[in-house]
Amino acid sequence: MANPANTTNVIVPANxxxxxxxAIVLASLDDEVAASILQQLDPETASQVISDIRELGIIPxxxxxxxxxxxxxxxxxxxxxxxxxxxxxxxxxxxxxGEKRAAVLLGDGxxxxxxxxAAMADVPPEQIAGALGxxxxxxxxxxxxxxxxxxxxxxxGLLPSQVRKQAAVFMCRSNRPSDDAIRHIEAFLASKIxxxxxxxxxxxxxxxxxxxxxxxxxxxxxxxxxxxxxxIDGFSAQVGSEIKDRLFTFEDIVRLGDADIRKIMQDVDVxxxxxxxxxxSIDVREKIFNNMSKRAATGxxxxxxxxxxxxxxxxxxxxxxxxxxxxxxDAEGQISLGQGGKDEYV
Numbered sequence: 001m002a003n004p005a006n007t008t009n010v011i012v013p014a015n016x017x018x019x020x021x022x023a024i025v026l027a028s029l030d031d032e033v034a035a036s037i038l039q040q041l042d043p044e045t046a047s048q049v050i051s052d053i054r055e056l057g058i059i060p061x062x063x064x065x066x067x068x069x070x071x072x073x074x075x076x077x078x079x080x081x082x083x084x085x086x087x088x089x090x091x092x093x094x095x096x097x098g099e100k101r102a103a104v105l106l107g108d109g110x111x112x113x114x115x116x117x118a119a120m121a122d123v124p125p126e127q128i129a130g131a132l133g134x135x136x137x138x139x140x141x142x143x144x145x146x147x148x149x150x151x152x153x154x155x156x157g158l159l160p161s162q163v164r165k166q167a168a169v170f171m172c173r174s175n176r177p178s179d180d181a182i183r184h185i186e187a188f189l190a191s192k193i194x195x196x197x198x199x200x201x202x203x204x205x206x207x208x209x210x211x212x213x214x215x216x217x218x219x220x221x222x223x224x225x226x227x228x229x230x231x232i233d234g235f236s237a238q239v240g241s242e243i244k245d246r247l248f249t250f251e252d253i254v255r256l257g258d259a260d261i262r263k264i265m266q267d268v269d270v271x272x273x274x275x276x277x278x279x280x281s282i283d284v285r286e287k288i289f290n291n292m293s294k295r296a297a298t299g300x301x302x303x304x305x306x307x308x309x310x311x312x313x314x315x316x317x318x319x320x321x322x323x324x325x326x327x328x329x330d331a332e333g334q335i336s337l338g339q340g341g342k343d344e345y346v
Contacts, residue, residue, distance in 0.1 A: 024059055024067045039137055043275045046136055066296055116182045117146040125154035137166035142185055145171055153219030165231035170214055172232055172239045205306035214246035248337055250319035260335040261291040267325050272318050274303040279315040298308040
């Protein structure tokens with residue numbers, strides 16, 4: 001970009017790149033407003049815009065006004081535009097032939113041999129958090145998406161509260177960035193971390209946003225989990241509900257201690273439990289039966305056997321009701337989802 005202080009150069013709005021125009025707009029705004037806009041940009045664009053802001057000299061008012069007019073005109077034009085792309089194609093195809101058939105038609109059957117941020121696999125969480133701590137939540141969320149869930153959870157726990165909440169929401173609402181953007185971020189992060197700390201190791205390139213966040217939340221402290229879930233609920237109650245469903249499923253009952261199982265059954269209606277167990281594994285059933293008296297277990301088995309057939313959706317609904325009860329008891333401190341039977345009551 002030409003420096004306005006240099007009288008031999010003249011800034012012409014038509015010669016400005018889109019990134020430079022965005023830089024001029026952000027430089028014109030209040031810091032808090034500019035920061036909020038910057039957080040919505042993808043990491044690669046945000047990095048380029050910040051670089052352009054650094055290079056700005058004094059921008060004449062006439063050029064600033066012209067850039068603002070160009071941006072407003074661009075926004076108006078965007079409102080009238082039509083956008084295609086992979087996501088749009090997937091949505092249309094799914095509506096036409098169904099989700100499973102669309103997945104087959106869209107997939108090429110070739111696994112992705114590239115593993116973003118695999119070099120970070122053995123880097124201590126403290127170093128990763130130190131390198132990311134002052135970056136935009138979007139960049140942080142992009143990196144965390146590809147780290148092992150335990151590592152990502154540890155990094156989140158080391159970040160400031162507001163930053164990690166924004167990063168968690170970004171992960172839930174944003175799709176996978178382009179390969180070029182990922183490579184730029186990898187190079188940037190690598191430049192800030194001691195090379196001796198990096199050892200390449202294969203990592204999963206997951207595009208399952210909900211699953212990725214659920215896996216991470218399973219490894220964070222309870223207080224951090226609640227904080228991040230609250231932030232995600234604020235972004236989308238539906239996304240928050242989907243994540244909670246994956247944090248603890250009905251099948252995870254087998255991981256609970258016997259005392260916790262008995263406490264749960266005190267709060268669950270027998271008919272609801274009988275319905276829920278219809279769609280469960282043998283291990284879950286045995287876990288329940290083993291924590292009941294012989295007479296009560298026999299009665300539950302009879303109710304499962306002789307009550308009318310139910311739709312799968314109805315069984316799943318009963319399972320979700322029981323899972324909701326389990327999570328409530330955990331939140332109240334009456335049971336513990338994380339102990340796996342190691343902390344029995346006496």
